[in-house]
Amino acid sequence: MGRILVVDDEEGVRSFLAESLELDGHQIEEAASGEEGLERLRAKSFDLVLTDLRMPGMGGMQLLEKAQAEQPEVEFIVLTAHGNVENAVQAMKLGAFDFIQKPVSGPAELRLLANRALERRRLKDQAEVVQATAEAPVLSYGDPAMTPVVEALRKVARTHATVLLLGESGTGKEVAARAIHRMSDRAQGPFVAINCATLSEGLLESELFGHEKGAFTGATDRKRGRIELAHGGTFFLDEVGELKPAIQARLLRVLQERAFERVGGTRTLEVDVRWIAATHRDLRGQIADGTFREDLYHRLSVFPVKLPPLRERKGDILPLADVLLARACHELKRPVLKLSEAAKKELLGGQWTGNIRELANALERAAILSDGEILEPWHLLVEPARTPAPAAAPAATGAETGAMTLEEMERRTIERVLQEVGGNRREASERLGIGLRTLYEKLKRYKIG
Numbered sequence: 001m002g003r004i005l006v007v008d009d010e011e012g013v014r015s016f017l018a019e020s021l022e023l024d025g026h027q028i029e030e031a032a033s034g035e036e037g038l039e040r041l042r043a044k045s046f047d048l049v050l051t052d053l054r055m056p057g058m059g060g061m062q063l064l065e066k067a068q069a070e071q072p073e074v075e076f077i078v079l080t081a082h083g084n085v086e087n088a089v090q091a092m093k094l095g096a097f098d099f100i101q102k103p104v105s106g107p108a109e110l111r112l113l114a115n116r117a118l119e120r121r122r123l124k125d126q127a128e129v130v131q132a133t134a135e136a137p138v139l140s141y142g143d144p145a146m147t148p149v150v151e152a153l154r155k156v157a158r159t160h161a162t163v164l165l166l167g168e169s170g171t172g173k174e175v176a177a178r179a180i181h182r183m184s185d186r187a188q189g190p191f192v193a194i195n196c197a198t199l200s201e202g203l204l205e206s207e208l209f210g211h212e213k214g215a216f217t218g219a220t221d222r223k224r225g226r227i228e229l230a231h232g233g234t235f236f237l238d239e240v241g242e243l244k245p246a247i248q249a250r251l252l253r254v255l256q257e258r259a260f261e262r263v264g265g266t267r268t269l270e271v272d273v274r275w276i277a278a279t280h281r282d283l284r285g286q287i288a289d290g291t292f293r294e295d296l297y298h299r300l301s302v303f304p305v306k307l308p309p310l311r312e313r314k315g316d317i318l319p320l321a322d323v324l325l326a327r328a329c330h331e332l333k334r335p336v337l338k339l340s341e342a343a344k345k346e347l348l349g350g351q352w353t354g355n356i357r358e359l360a361n362a363l364e365r366a367a368i369l370s371d372g373e374i375l376e377p378w379h380l381l382v383e384p385a386r387t388p389a390p391a392a393a394p395a396a397t398g399a400e401t402g403a404m405t406l407e408e409m410e411r412r413t414i415e416r417v418l419q420e421v422g423g424n425r426r427e428a429s430e431r432l433g434i435g436l437r438t439l440y441e442k443l444k445r446y447k448i449g
């Protein structure tokens, strides 16, 4: 689906072109002269312009030249009178995608060409756009705590309502956002994500809204923002609680008016975007202490969905572990490991303050550590559940396991196992799933014993 501007002084030609292109679901606007075409291009974002070359006043070539200088990302297809190929060649030298000779015989060629031009337009943006991956993880394997959540996601996906995903870090909020996109009627459109916590305020602003050439030092070119790139698709604002007040205000306007300006720009751009936001923070608390705008909160929380922490989704732990372990083994190019019964028990008893991300990390580390075919508890380093579970579990800090290097972890595991087996090296090597020689090498390396 693209935004196409058709410029021709003949009404009949314009409507023929517009009707042909509408068959593919594109959004078409028409302009009756080069001047009007330029005006529209300045007022709104288009992906493709189809223009006649010969028009009274500003001709197609001039329009192309001006547009290329101002908006090089917009594709052009020019219409030229039969036998006037020279002009068409000149247009292509100026950057036009292709030309069509008039009279246009039928819609087929036109549609094909327009779709190819739009494809080139998309490819230009591809480096910027995070496409929804083809592989879609299963959200839940039937845990009762997840049943209403999955149902809510499925239902809201069919609407255009803004969704606010809540839940601790690592509970799968981004995975849920992608699932909403995939289940929606925008699935063929782009899925664009941004993490509001990882970029500085200035960078985040220009990433979101784009900027005009010369808007600030270093802005050597015009750049389209991610919001523009999400047109016709879904925008995922991760860690929305981290947004600074100035950006909150700009974002509020986009949500209210579906319009914004690039940084340093005066042109108002309209966008059609479905919004999904996520946070592990308490936004209401942030409103109370003045760090989050209440009006923005109400815009975002039209449909809040809370993803439960993994420790409250016991039924999903083992099926998820199987999937994540298979993924880790695949990445390590090793045969898929199996979980021993003891390892399963260990996983079920985990605290999982880092939720699915922590589970994935634990299994990946275990797959690296284990040389055998079976994963045992000592490969896993699970932080056991605290009893009783604290009312509000703190976000994962990684202090217990994540901050350790792999080597440190291996050293500690070896020490622990050696202690458990009373220093018996052979038994320890069997437990660790490594050969005796390997164990001796490691003992030497870590200066153990």
Ligand SMILES: Nc1ncnc2c1ncn2[C@@H]1O[C@H](COP(=O)(O)OP(=O)(O)OP(=O)(O)O)[C@@H](O)[C@H]1O
Binding pocket: 137, 138, 139, 140, 167, 168, 169, 170, 171, 172, 173, 174, 175, 176, 238, 278, 279, 280, 320, 323, 356, 357, 360
């Ligand atoms: N249903 C699932 N199946 C397989 N993997 C999953 C599933 N849900 C989440 N994951 C994995 O868990 C990790 C964390 O998921 P995700 O990034 O979606 O969480 P999050 O809640 O957005 O985290 P944060 O708040 O830290 O951004 C990712 O590696 C993701 O691939």
